[in-house]
Each structure stands twice: as structure tokens, then as C-alpha cells.
Amino acid sequence: MSDNTNKARITDSVSATLGSLTxxxxxxxxxxxxxxxxxxxxxxxxxxxxxxxxVKQRSIGRNLVxxxxxxxxxxxxxxxxxxxxxxxxxxxxxxxAAKNGAGAAIVTYVTGSQQALDAxxxxxxxxxxxxxxxxYIATWIAGDVTNxxxxxxxxxxxxxxxxxxxxxxxxxxxxxFGATIDxxxxxxxxxxWQIDILGA
Numbered sequence: 001m002s003d004n005t006n007k008a009r010i011t012d013s014v015s016a017t018l019g020s021l022t023x024x025x026x027x028x029x030x031x032x033x034x035x036x037x038x039x040x041x042x043x044x045x046x047x048x049x050x051x052x053x054x055v056k057q058r059s060i061g062r063n064l065v066x067x068x069x070x071x072x073x074x075x076x077x078x079x080x081x082x083x084x085x086x087x088x089x090x091x092x093x094x095x096x097a098a099k100n101g102a103g104a105a106i107v108t109y110v111t112g113s114q115q116a117l118d119a120x121x122x123x124x125x126x127x128x129x130x131x132x133x134x135x136y137i138a139t140w141i142a143g144d145v146t147n148x149x150x151x152x153x154x155x156x157x158x159x160x161x162x163x164x165x166x167x168x169x170x171x172x173x174x175x176x177f178g179a180t181i182d183x184x185x186x187x188x189x190x191x192x193w194q195i196d197i198l199g200a
Contacts, residue, residue: 043061
């Protein structure tokens with residue numbers, strides 16, 4: 001099990017000029033600045049099942065949102081034409097996840113592993129004051145990919161999704177499994193990617 005924690009933050013500033021929200025500095029009255037943080041946190045759950053449906057392996061951990069992912073999240077807030085997440089890719093590279101550079105995309109691509117989402121992503125409230133959760137699910141069924149050393153997965157917004165490794169410019173987030181996954185021909189692999197967003 002891996003727990004690589006990432007908290008990408010979008011920070012805005014709000015100025016107020018009344019009462020105790022002001023202060024004196026060098027003889028001038030200045031507004032105090034209140035800071036609000038909006039932070040996406042992603043959790044990845046990968047479940048490998050045998051042909052009879054038995055769970056052979058499960059990996060759960062925190063992803064790392066890339067620089068492109070930060071840009072993507074910000075752009076989606078104001079631009080309806082921004083590409084949505086289209087699917088996921090698998091690889092065998094063990095390079096640590098990073099905001100940019102080699103660790104921000106698939107390092108060693110597993111040919112044919114580009115996988116569209118099982119269905120349109122869903123979002124739901126986590127409760128009053130607890131934020132919202134968006135869920136993406138992709139499944140590699142029996143015969144889709146056979147590889148004994150799957151070590152990485154990315155969430156991508158490449159449109160249309162193609163059979164290539166992709167780049168940091170279309171990888172929203174990346175996760176490196178705590179232990180490699182051995183997917184045999186008859187196995188299925190399901191990856192559930194949840195991104196929570198909470199302003200505080």
C-alpha cells in the first residue's frame with residue numbers, strides 16, 4: 001500500500017476594510033487580508049481480480065496532481081471548452097510521481113493500455129461543509145492488458161485517447177503503486193480515482 005500525499009492548492013485573497021479587519025501601518029489604515037484555500041486531494045484504489053472474481057491484490061494511496069493538473073482544474077472553473085478527463089493509462093516505470101518532468105507522466109508505457117472511462121465521471125457532495133468528490137473509473141477486463149509489472153497509472157485528458165504514452169501536457173495526475181501489479185490474461189483490473197475538492 002502506498003500513501004503518497006499530495007495537496008495542490010489554489011489560493012485567493014479577500015480584502016475587508018471594516019472594524020477589526022483593518023490595521024495601522026506607518027500611519028496608514030490597511031485592510032487585513034483573509035486567505036482561503038481550495039485544495040484538490042486525489043485517492044486511487046486499484047483492484048486486481050482473478051477470473052472467478054476473487055480479489056488478488058488491492059492498492060490504495062494518494063495521487064500527485066501535476067502542474068498540468070493544477071492548470072486543468074483552474075481552467076475548468078472558467079472555460080467550458082477545456083478538455084474533460086478522457087481515461088487512464090498504465091505503465092511499468094517506478095520513477096517517483098512529480099509535479100513536472102519525467103515523474104509527471106507515464107514513464108514506461110504498457111502498449112494498448114489506454115483505457116476510456118467506464119462511464120461519465122460522477123460528482124457528489126460529501127456533506128455540508130465537507131466538499132465535493134468527483135469519481136473516475138476505468139477497467140481493464142480479461143485480455144485487455146497482460147503484464148506482470150504494472151507500476152504506474154495516470155489520469156489523462158488527451159482527446160481523443162490514443163495508444164501512446166502521453167505527455168506531461170495531458171497527464172492530470174499520476175500514481176505509483178506501492179507494489180507492482182501482475183495482471184494475467186484472465187484477470188481484470190479496476191482503478192477508481194476520486195478527487196475531493198474543499199475550500200477552507
